[in-house]
Amino acid sequence: MALLEVRNLSVSFETASGDLFYAVRGIDISVDVGEVLAIVGESGSCKSVAMLAVMGLLPPVAIVKADVMRFDGRDLLTLSPRQRRDLSGREMAMIFQEPVASLNPCFTVGFQIEETLRKHTDLDAAARHQRAIELLQAVGIPEPERRLGSFPHQMSGGQCQRVMIAIATACTPRLLIADEPTTALDVTVQKQVLDLLLRLQAENGMALVLITHDMGVVAETADRVIVQYAGRKMEDTDVVSLFSAPESPYTRALLSALPENAGSGRLPTVSDFAPPAEAMK
Amino acid sequence: MSATDDPHLGTAEQEPLGPPPIAPWRESWHYFLANRGAVIGLVVLALLVLTAIFAPLLAPHDPTMQYRDALLVPPAWLERGRPEFLLGTDALGRDILSRLIFGARFSLVIGLVVVALALVSGIFVGLIAGYFGGWIDSAIMRVMDIILAFPSLLLALVLVAIIGPGLFNAMLAIAVVLQPHFARLTRGAVIAEKNREYVTAARVAGASNLRLMVRTILPNCLGPLIVQATLSFSNAILDAAALGFLGMGAQPPTPEWGTMLAEAREFITSAWWVVTMPGIAILITVLAVNLIGDGLRDTFDPKLRRS
Amino acid sequence: MVRFILNRLLLIVPTFIGITLVAFIFIRLLPGDPVILMAGERGVSAERHAELMAQFGFDQPLWKQYVDYVSGLLHGNFGYSYSTKKPVLSEFMARFPATLELGLCAIVLASVLGIAAGILAAIRRGSWIDQVTMGTALVGYSMPIFWWALLLIILFSTKLGWTPVSGRIALTQFFPSVTGFMLIDSLLAGKPAAFWSAVQHLILPTIVLATIPLAVIARQTRSAMLEVLGEVYIMTAKSKGLTPRRVIWLHALRNALIPVVTTIGLQVSVLIGGAILTETIFSWPGIGKWMIDSISRRDYQVVQGGLLLIAAVVMFVNLTVDLLYGLINPRVRYR
Numbered sequence: 001m002a003l004l005e006v007r008n009l010s011v012s013f014e015t016a017s018g019d020l021f022y023a024v025r026g027i028d029i030s031v032d033v034g035e036v037l038a039i040v041g042e043s044g045s046c047k048s049v050a051m052l053a054v055m056g057l058l059p060p061v062a063i064v065k066a067d068v069m070r071f072d073g074r075d076l077l078t079l080s081p082r083q084r085r086d087l088s089g090r091e092m093a094m095i096f097q098e099p100v101a102s103l104n105p106c107f108t109v110g111f112q113i114e115e116t117l118r119k120h121t122d123l124d125a126a127a128r129h130q131r132a133i134e135l136l137q138a139v140g141i142p143e144p145e146r147r148l149g150s151f152p153h154q155m156s157g158g159q160c161q162r163v164m165i166a167i168a169t170a171c172t173p174r175l176l177i178a179d180e181p182t183t184a185l186d187v188t189v190q191k192q193v194l195d196l197l198l199r200l201q202a203e204n205g206m207a208l209v210l211i212t213h214d215m216g217v218v219a220e221t222a223d224r225v226i227v228q229y230a231g232r233k234m235e236d237t238d239v240v241s242l243f244s245a246p247e248s249p250y251t252r253a254l255l256s257a258l259p260e261n262a263g264s265g266r267l268p269t270v271s272d273f274a275p276p277a278e279a280m281k
Numbered sequence: 282m283s284a285t286d287d288p289h290l291g292t293a294e295q296e297p298l299g300p301p302p303i304a305p306w307r308e309s310w311h312y313f314l315a316n317r318g319a320v321i322g323l324v325v326l327a328l329l330v331l332t333a334i335f336a337p338l339l340a341p342h343d344p345t346m347q348y349r350d351a352l353l354v355p356p357a358w359l360e361r362g363r364p365e366f367l368l369g370t371d372a373l374g375r376d377i378l379s380r381l382i383f384g385a386r387f388s389l390v391i392g393l394v395v396v397a398l399a400l401v402s403g404i405f406v407g408l409i410a411g412y413f414g415g416w417i418d419s420a421i422m423r424v425m426d427i428i429l430a431f432p433s434l435l436l437a438l439v440l441v442a443i444i445g446p447g448l449f450n451a452m453l454a455i456a457v458v459l460q461p462h463f464a465r466l467t468r469g470a471v472i473a474e475k476n477r478e479y480v481t482a483a484r485v486a487g488a489s490n491l492r493l494m495v496r497t498i499l500p501n502c503l504g505p506l507i508v509q510a511t512l513s514f515s516n517a518i519l520d521a522a523a524l525g526f527l528g529m530g531a532q533p534p535t536p537e538w539g540t541m542l543a544e545a546r547e548f549i550t551s552a553w554w555v556v557t558m559p560g561i562a563i564l565i566t567v568l569a570v571n572l573i574g575d576g577l578r579d580t581f582d583p584k585l586r587r588s
Numbered sequence: 589m590v591r592f593i594l595n596r597l598l599l600i601v602p603t604f605i606g607i608t609l610v611a612f613i614f615i616r617l618l619p620g621d622p623v624i625l626m627a628g629e630r631g632v633s634a635e636r637h638a639e640l641m642a643q644f645g646f647d648q649p650l651w652k653q654y655v656d657y658v659s660g661l662l663h664g665n666f667g668y669s670y671s672t673k674k675p676v677l678s679e680f681m682a683r684f685p686a687t688l689e690l691g692l693c694a695i696v697l698a699s700v701l702g703i704a705a706g707i708l709a710a711i712r713r714g715s716w717i718d719q720v721t722m723g724t725a726l727v728g729y730s731m732p733i734f735w736w737a738l739l740l741i742i743l744f745s746t747k748l749g750w751t752p753v754s755g756r757i758a759l760t761q762f763f764p765s766v767t768g769f770m771l772i773d774s775l776l777a778g779k780p781a782a783f784w785s786a787v788q789h790l791i792l793p794t795i796v797l798a799t800i801p802l803a804v805i806a807r808q809t810r811s812a813m814l815e816v817l818g819e820v821y822i823m824t825a826k827s828k829g830l831t832p833r834r835v836i837w838l839h840a841l842r843n844a845l846i847p848v849v850t851t852i853g854l855q856v857s858v859l860i861g862g863a864i865l866t867e868t869i870f871s872w873p874g875i876g877k878w879m880i881d882s883i884s885r886r887d888y889q890v891v892q893g894g895l896l897l898i899a900a901v902v903m904f905v906n907l908t909v910d911l912l913y914g915l916i917n918p919r920v921r922y923r
Contacts (some may be wrong), residue, residue, distance in 0.1 A: 427606035519732055568726065
């Protein structure tokens with residue numbers, strides 16, 4: 001059963017000249033319970049916009065239209081803002097690319113974790129504190145009790161991302177959206193954070209949407225892949241057939257641009273294979 | 282969320298078919314013109330400049346001519362008002378409109394001279410401090426700190442007390458007080474720029490210190506300096522008017538707006554127009570310059586652009 | 589944090605020495621020597637002149653004079669007023685509470701209104717509220733406050749008769765001075781009528797003095813809020829399902845206030861400049877009016893001492909604001 005179902009989603013912004021600029025156009029996405037879905041595309045392909053629309057995090061100027069946008073049987077398009085707020089943070093959560101910038105510099109880590117718990121659970125202060133310690137433990141932060149009193153700037157990028165994961169998973173959501181969660185991290189830390197995400201996904205049985213531009217990450221983690229280019233869906237397939245038999249020319253271009261596939265000579269670019277972005281609009 | 286995925290930024294980067302790239306200065310100019318307030322400010326300032334230049338042609342009367350039969354005549358649209366004195370006359374029977382028109386000359390010249398003095402000396406000091414660094418930098422910046430430790434109007438007052446009241450001395454004093462802002466700005470920009478590759482390249486190519494500073498580094502920190510110059514322009518006008526008001530700036534019978542206000546103070550109960558008109562002139566001028574300054578700041582600060 | 593405080597304290601030492609130098613040099617830059625200045629119109633005989641030069645140490649080498657001057661300062665000797673013959677320090681102390689009372693009222697008014705207006709404009713960005721608020725702020729920012737004061741007097745004192753034209757309190761009101769603040773002293777003395785009179789006298793000068801800081805604070809708050817609202821951690825806060833009210837008033841404002849506090853601190857210097865004009869117009873018996881009167885009376889020891897004391901006050905406030913900045917900014921507090 002689809003946990004998240006989005007049909008014919010388009011997100012547009014009015015430009016200074018009064019035209020509409022489409023960041024996303026006519027996209028269908030469905031995520032099953034407990035599934036890992038990767039959304040792939042190059043930088044600037046507005047990969048995250050669709051997921052921000054699902055979370056309701058786009059600025060008010062964004063025009064969001066969809067035939068269907070359903071989460072767990074509830075129509076996200078008709079929910080009141082208050083009902084939307086009850087969902088986000090509890091049943092669906094999101095983490096972002098810049099872990100250090102994602103945490104509020106003025107509040108302690110503990111405050112920021114417990115804030116979510118206070119919003120969505122009936123736990124009292126002591127229980128929230130206890131739960132926060134458990135969460136930090138679960139995301140692999142040493143000395144969790146002491147770390148609760150730390151400020152984000154006292155931690156490394158990898159630790160901040162772990163804290164973000166702790167916040168996002170505080171209420172064991174059914175859907176976790178991770179927007180390039182490892183891009184800003186050191187190579188050695190990237191793997192650890194990715195493993196952590198997959199472990200929590202498996203343990204809690206939550207669905208994970210992984211937005212990335214890294215084909216290596218896709219191969220390692222995803223059950224299913226959506227390839228997006230210039231705001232449109234190019235391909236929606238399981239991960240094995242993506243690598244063995246890519247359908248769209250764009251995907252083939254993307255794969256052949258990987259350094260290990262490129263062979264000798266000039267590294268091919270996507271524009272060698274795919275039509276330019278403006279031709280797609 | 283990555284910067285390139287930001288929907289706010291997306292518009293520009295996603296439109297390869299948009300208008301062809303234009304030169305930075307022209308782009309800035311386009312951006313500036315899109316700012317309604319800035320354009321209004323520019324038009325008002327242009328009108329003021331024209332007024333100042335053609336003051337003798339525009340003014341209906343000699344600004345110092347005392348009409349003995351027309352003391353404290355109210356503006357023309359009021360009872361007892363006389364059509365030949367559109368904005369009324371002051372206590373000595375001088376036409377207020379004519380005095381205001383000639384006063385525009387003083388305000389604009391004050392702004393220009395003060396900014397020119399502060400800008401040139403500030404850039405000079407800031408370039409030296411930033412470029413040479415070390416104890417020269419520390420010494421210069423401590424002096425700037427000391428100037429900034431005093432409230433600017435107070436320091437200007439004291440400087441005028443030393444060198445004597447008068448319009449030119451007031452301008453000099455205000456320039457001294459405003460100068461550290463330019464020095465700090467230049468120094469900061471120079472320190473940020475001097476280790477960039479293009480400066481190293483110029484040095485390797487054999488450019489002299491002077492050439493490096495003036496031709497290579499300076500043009501790259503012009504934006505903030507221009508914005509600061511605009512702000513200083515309006516500050517200079519305000520401070521000079523304040524000094525004039527306190528009797529330390531332009532001396533009567535000069536039709537400087539602040540000095541006119543000082544002369545008018547005793548008539549606030551009997552003849553409001555004598556008090557009101559010069560103030561409106563100051564406010565409009567400063568407002569116009571500040572509107573331009575805001576527009577320039579938005580233009581030169583890429584962080585605020587597209588927002 | 590301790591290192592941060594020590595660092596700030598060390599930084600102001602050279603500036604403070606510089607300020608004493610400026611004050612020291614000031615009186616020697618004036619045309620004519622100090623004794624002639626002191627004698628004023630009456631003039632002084634050659635013998636008496638030499639005598640006085642020796643008495644005040646003006647015949648000593650300059651460095652010796654400076655050392656004597658600074659050691660005098662350290663003993664609380666800021667010179668004597670030529671006109672009242674009283675020590676400058678006690679004259680300053682007698683007038684400072686008046687300026688402090690006015691200045692505090694103005695800065696509180698400017699901060700409260702300015703921050704509120706800035707937040708409102710930021711969250712309603714682009715709306716008519718934003719445009720009206722920022723338009724008003726720009727006018728306030730461009731205001732020649734001495735003219736603004738005269739306008740308010742014409743309207744509220746002359747035409748409407750609501751507020752008195754000048755002074756701190758009606759001459760008919762007497763009560764003992766305890767704190768030097770009329771608002772507090774009148775209440776301590778249990779005289780509500782006196783308190784009301786003090787409030788009436790304060791209203792216009794406070795508005796005038798608060799105008800420019802209010803505009804600056806409103807503009808700064810708006811731009812700080814706009815910047816903060818674009819940060820990722822605001823998106824995080826929203827994604828937690830927090831109410832917009834909590835996101836704005838807790839998560840955004842807490843961060844936006846950090847630069848605003850610095851701005852408020854910088855306004856103190858502006859405020860003293862404004863106090864010179866405001867106090868002169870409203871005959872407010874504070875240090876601004878004192879300085880102007882002394883300059884026009886050529887009472888240069890007062891100008892010298894006042895300059896030094898005012899600079900010291902400004903530096904003290906800036907230091908406090910710096911420390912406050914460290915206190916509210918965790919990135920400075922916990923390194």
